Amino acid sequence: MTALDTASDTPWLDPDGQTPLVQIKGVTKKYGDVTAVDNVDLDIYPGELFCLLGGSGCGKSTLLRMLAGFETVNGGSITIDGVDMSEVPAYDRPTNMMFQSYALFPHMSVEKNIAFGLQQDRIPKSEIKDRVHDILALVELQDFKKRKPQQLSGGQRQRVALARALVKEPKLLLLDEPLAALDKKLRKQTQFELANIQEKVGVTFVVVTHDQEEAMSLATRMAVMDAGRFKQIGTPTEIYEFPESRFVADFIGSANIFEGRVTEDVADHVRVKTEVCDVFIDHGESVKMGSKIWVGIRPEKIRLTKADKPAVGENQASGIVEDVGYLGESSIYKVKLSNGQIIDVTAPNQLRPMSRQHGITWDDHVNISWEPSSAMLLNS
């Protein structure tokens, strides 16, 4: 596969002239006075693994349930593959869902659970048998087809649920917190399996999750949701490295945030005056001169050095180490700056300390600094 082919495999990166598989236009859902989903727009392209990320009650599950047809839409429209879904009941939609609880039928064997969807479509018995066999091979559960769901481990049940939803070859597969019920180790392993399976079958996935790590590692693109609205939509890299708002910067990963005022705004750089120091950003952003703005810097993008003299100048400051959290592979330092603000710095423990003690420790005077490209401009 050449580089050119790859580009057409990812229509979401260059949406002009591409037809989205799912079009969500102005969709709103209200429960009495409570607005669960508030006038959202979203296009999802064929082959995507799209993640809806947000805290509990942000409306992500409601949106997923509207795609599946379990909830009616109060306003706006949902179109899947060119067909308006407003009059289409759940059982006629070209979507299948994998439930957070897996919702496996306890009175049916693994095999019957998977065959259930195909039987509803009146597919000939021999074809059902073949397709069930193939999908069981894909999730590596051939030896368990006669078992009941309650005779399987959590990871196996998760794979049965995935197989049952995939076997109908839906145009769109909806996954509600697919990994939440697994323990941590299995979850990491399954994350990659899930992405591999999606690539293999080529079905478009929409995944709801509250786990940002899961979203980052799975998604082609993701939407960060809060209070029924999208805060930002983009690739994991865009969301992490170029968050638009304080909410997104803080929700995805962690960020040290300083309030400031724009003092210089030209084509190739921006300067912001903050209480900590002047922040120089070496790329253009459209901001208003003199306007109030926030600057975010990720803990891992800050350099930490032991220093006797306080640092003066752009993109640097000094302080005292208040606390150290040793995580093994890296350490988190809480540095109290001269203005009293405490910032987080993470640094990899690259060298093995021979004295069994790390270079920087409690109450050390330190300087911090970062690259001109590292600071992120955030609106409220």
Place this chain on the structure above:
Amino acid sequence: MQAKRSRFLTVMLTLGLAFFYVPMILLVVYSFNYSKIVPVWGGWSLRWYKELFESREVWSAVSLSLQIAVVNATFATILGSLAGLAMVRFGRFKGRTLFGGMIVAPLVMPEVITGLSLLVFFITLNQLFGWPSERGFATITIAHITFSMAYVAVTIQARLTGMGQDLEEAAADLGAKPFKVLTAITLPRLTPALISGWLLAFTLSLDDLVIASFVTGPGANTLPILIFSRIRVGLRPDINALATMIILVIALCVAVAAILMFRQQRADQRDRKMAEGEEH
């Protein structure tokens, strides 16, 4: 101290159990009493059992009670389940709260009131339409259905709420139309609740004296009516024999239920072990 306390507990337990079971044991013992006067011991005998089995009156009462109980339980289960389904699975329809209240009302209504109102109802019906011309099997059955379906509805409602909607949504999502979801998922999952609802309605009907007395007519005696009317003229040993038979039947049912439950528990345990074996 420890020994003393445990002796105290043993005594309390014995007294408690005695309170429950001595009357029943007495009843059983006296049913084998030859003497015609209940508290006077006249030696062991099966005399009253023989008399019981030869009494056509008793057998027709048993048969009437059983027929009413079976028909009642079946109809009450069907209607009660529909009401339960409507309450839990049909969203917030108009008048849902009122409907819910009306479903449980028969549970708290004094039986005398239910019986009396049904009697008035049947008499009015008879005057208007000439039916029911005589009260008996049909009227008692209808009366029993009206109150026992409330119990079934509550049982089914609780079970449906506990089950959650995930499985039904999953079935719909996989392409099953509403009727198919009902028959392939909801009903099989409800089976235990349907069985216990049926048994509950069955027992309520067998047990009922008050409502049946109101809506029955001449010649239609259910078992409780028969027992009660005989007791009114004094304790009779053949009733003891009948009661002993009933206790025997109930004990058998309880034993069967216990065995079934024990088996289910063992199967669940086996499933859990199997699942644990699959965790790495």
